[in-house]
Amino acid sequence: MSLVSNDGLSLTDAARRVGVTPATLRRWLRDGLIPQHDGNGWTTAALGQARVVARMRERGHSLQSIRKASEEGRLAYAYADELFPETDHQYTLGEAARESGLEPALIERIISAIGFPARAEAVSEDDLQLLRYASAALDAGFPLVAMLQVVRVYGQAIAQISDAEVRLFHLYVHEPLMRSGSSGLEVAEQMEDLSKILLPLASPVIDHIHQRYLQHFIEQDIVGHMESDLDGAAADLGRIRVAIAFADLTGYTRLTEEEGELEALDALERFVEAVEATLPDSARVVKLIGDEVMIVGSDPSALIDWAVGFQRLQSERPLPRIGIHYGEALYRDGDYYGRDVNIASRITDRSAGGEVLVTRPVVDHAGPHLEFDRIGEIKLKGFSEPTEMFLARGKEGDD
Known part of the structure; x- marks a missing residue:
């Protein structure tokens, strides 16, 4: 018999959703692994x-270690099921x-592009609404090749956002709560209360x-197109004319070994913040x-001005190059690829700390306030033809 309590699911229904047998759930209850269960149905x-316990068991953890983790509050993410309720209705x-209005094969491509697990046999109501949006975009004339790249970028970016949210919440909320001496159930309740306040704020902030x-x-795109038209330098479809720069810290690995990971990471963060x-x-x-x-930038003159000026401001070691x-x-999925990108990377490898190395096309677009010392034609790794390289610097007495 499978009776449903007013306060939650029956044991049988709960077992089905977790993917275990009712007998297994009973044993977990008896062993104290589900402290949230108050005897009045499965909330x-x-x-x-129970889902967290099931995942831990699948990974090979013993019931004893799971119980200990639960008592310490390390499994306090069970509240997430209340924040993200499941929809019962699933579509084939x-x-x-x-x-x-989309073909089945296209649905699978869209789901794959976003990065969702391939579950073609089970499409949720929310997934279906997303597919309707995609269909509307295609009906409006948005090219399929562009739409697939956009949703892939969305998926990658939002996956990174979500991963950061969970990890930062764990590091600065969950861990301090566990160390405060609170019980596992108290930790879960406090995390749930805070999450219910914070989660609704995420969407408007991101939007x-x-x-x-x-x-x-x-x-920027309007200006870039206008300048390309004036230069008569329109690129082929799918390609963009851009200035490409790579910058890194010389001796970063040695700094990590000598000063430690935290010190090196602090130096890297200061460097990245200064660049941005x-x-x-x-x-x-x-x-x-x-x-x-x-x-990347649309204006090579502005980028070389920045690089020379940026290097003038650097005094802390390790120096950037x-x-x-x-x-x-070639622009694809929010990133840039191709021969010219590789050239930019290779010439960075050739530069020393404090230097700015550039190629002939950059020199041709630079302003008169900069000087360029010709290094010569250098054969870069992976390229059969040599590349003409220059050392960029400001003119003497030019502030």
Whole structure:
């Protein structure tokens, strides 16, 4: 018999949702692994705790170690099930295709591009609404190749945001609560109360930041297109003419060994913050690769001005080194690829701390207030043809 309490699910229904047998749930209750269960049915919090226990068991943890972790508050994330309630109704792939107007194969491509687990046999109501939005975008004339890249960027960016939210919450909320001497149940309740306040704030904050950046990059795109038209240098479809810079800290590995990881990380964070705070409006940091920063900009003149000025301000070791090239890059999924990107990376490897090395196309776009010492034609790793390289600096007496 499967009776449902007014306060929650029956034992049978709870076991089905967790993916274990009712007998297993009874044993977990008897062993004290589900302290959220008060005997009046399976609430969302109790169900969430059972799911955590199930995952821990799948990973090979013993019931004794799970009980100890629960008592210490280390499994206090069971409240998340109350923040993200499940929808009972699930759609098959065929039903989702009929509802959204998209082909089943395209639905699978969209779900894969976002980064969601491939569960074509089970599409939730929220997933279906997302597919309807995608269908509306395609109906409006947005190219499929562009839409798939956009949703992939959304997925990667929001996955990084979500990962940071959970890890920072764990480091600065969960860990201090556990060390305060609170019981596991008290830790879970405090985390739940705080999360219910914070979670609704995330979407409006993200939306506001998105709107601000969208406005900024639309303006930059308009200016970039106008300048490309004036130069007569329009790139092929899918490619963009950009100035590409790489900057890193010389001797960062040695600093890590000599001063320790925390000291080296502090130096890296100061370096990255200084780069982001001083870049011209036409440039932005694309990504971090270890201690290296990749920068792209639409204006090579502004980027070389920034690089020379940035190096003048540096006195703290390890000193940065910067390499800049101007050319065409293949734009894909929010990142930049291709031969010219590789050239920029390779010339950075050739530079020393405090230096700015550039190529001929950058020199041709630079202002008269800079000087360039020709180094020569250097054969870079991976390239058959040599690349003409220059050391950039400000003119003597030019402040």
